[in-house]
Amino acid sequence: MWDVVVVGAGPAGAAAALGARRAGAARVLLLDRSDFPRDKACGDGIAAHALDVLAELGVTDAVDGYPPLPALRLVGPGGGTVARPLPRPAYTVPRRVFDARLVRAAVAAGAELRRHTVRRVEVTAEGVLLDGELSARALVGADGAGSVVRRALGHPVNPDRHLALAIRGYAPAPPGPPEQLIVTSGTRWPAYAWAFPIGDGRANVGYGEVLRGDPLSRARLLEGMAALLPGVDPATVTDLRAHHLPLSTHRPTPGRGPVVLAGDALSLINPFTGEGIFYALRSGALAGAAAARAPADAARGYAAALRARLGVHLRHSSVTAWLARRPWLVDAAVGAAGRDERVYRTVVELGLGDGRLDARTLAAIAVDVPRPRRSARPSRDAPPRR
Known part of the structure; x- marks a missing residue:
């Protein structure tokens, strides 16, 4: 035995x-x-x-x-970007x-x-x-x-909404300094694409999307990757494989x-x-x-x-995921991380390690949260609200 x-x-x-x-x-x-x-x-x-x-x-x-990857570039659903050195390099x-x-x-x-x-x-x-x-x-x-x-x-x-499907392949690494790139989607949120340079001239590239009841085809996953990574020529991507991600x-x-x-x-x-x-x-x-x-x-x-x-x-990561269902809140987090390195580090720790949310980070994000417009004061003749 x-x-x-x-x-x-x-x-x-x-x-x-x-x-x-x-x-x-x-x-x-x-x-x-x-x-x-x-x-x-x-x-x-x-x-x-x-x-x-x-x-x-x-x-x-x-x-x-x-080789180490010293930085991470994160693009929000609305196009806002933050690029900073990682607290410690990734590979x-x-x-x-x-x-x-x-x-x-x-x-x-x-x-x-x-x-x-x-x-x-x-x-x-x-x-x-x-x-x-x-x-x-x-x-x-x-x-x-x-x-x-x-x-x-x-x-x-x-079940759906707690399970994602992603596709990955290998393509020529993007030009510029080596960094991890994560681009979130504004159209089929929550979804994102990535490009992680390996150091041998290639990068691991891919696209993932949370399942929400309708099946995801290979063609749609590739369309999502092409839309979020326009610098990656689909014809150059090799070894494509899809996989499930139980969240x-x-x-x-x-x-x-x-x-x-x-x-x-x-x-x-x-x-x-x-x-x-x-x-x-x-x-x-x-x-x-x-x-x-x-x-x-x-x-x-x-x-x-x-x-x-x-x-x-x-x-804390479950709470973060619940909050992140709102693309505008992710955009606010990206903006806060761009202004404040401590917020950036908190976001990185939550996403790549065992970090936690804190009041300072939430307050910094709240600065960029869109404010609802005030409705006009009802006239005297308007029916009372119930």
Whole structure:
């Protein structure tokens, strides 16, 4: 019997395997349906907070060979722009490279990697049984937006308005100084496009939109990308792949008994930026540690750890997403971030890390909020309002 089995070897799964090994699990099995290296549809953005988690796990080479991106340019739905240095640089590392490095680190730490597609999950008196053949004291489901483990716990996929669809590809990097570019849409809000230079002459480019009841076609996603990134010639974009983004505004319970969920399987995608790597690493590390320390009651320990590390931030990011349904409020935030570097840093921390809203930021944004026009005073002959 394995101490901990992790389903899915992406960032959440690799972090879970590392977390379990560092917490004392003797036998850790890491399962994935693909061989590594393998591609994964993603924006490839690696924020500084993600590197903090990796450092805690002993992984120091995840972004080696890729130049830092020192700045972020954010364009609001109304066209307003703010461009400032990031508090700490970000990186763009293709997932084919990034994920393989994390898997290599997990194996070096003592986890066993095996190619296997999980189809059935059963909770037993001893722990968990996978496909009738693999038994474990605890199980971490880190198997993405279409998680088999999540379905086994009885949780359906996120409903519309809490689920986005994005398409990404690779194109020649835009001219000018290297920076992350995020352009929000004024016509199909909430939606945005991005261009993240890699450092080899290419950029990861893409477009994502929140689902609202009507299906999104590949053609419409490409139209959205072309509209928001006019400097990108669609004919030059290669390796186009679409993917779902389960937003953190609708999360299932973190687990039950010996079974826990991490990363996309737990709907840990930032609802404002679509960032998920930091959430995946943080939740994966916490899930693996909880599974190793108290397998039979892993879900309880994991929920407490997740609440302590990300609970307040996730509540604040949900509030931010609710406020950001109003494009004019996003424009006000962009304007405030352009005037005040502290507001800019708060916005960045909320979107790329584990930041929180504060009164100062809200007050600064309120300055640019459109004021409603006063209606004319009713005449004496007008009927009274009820």
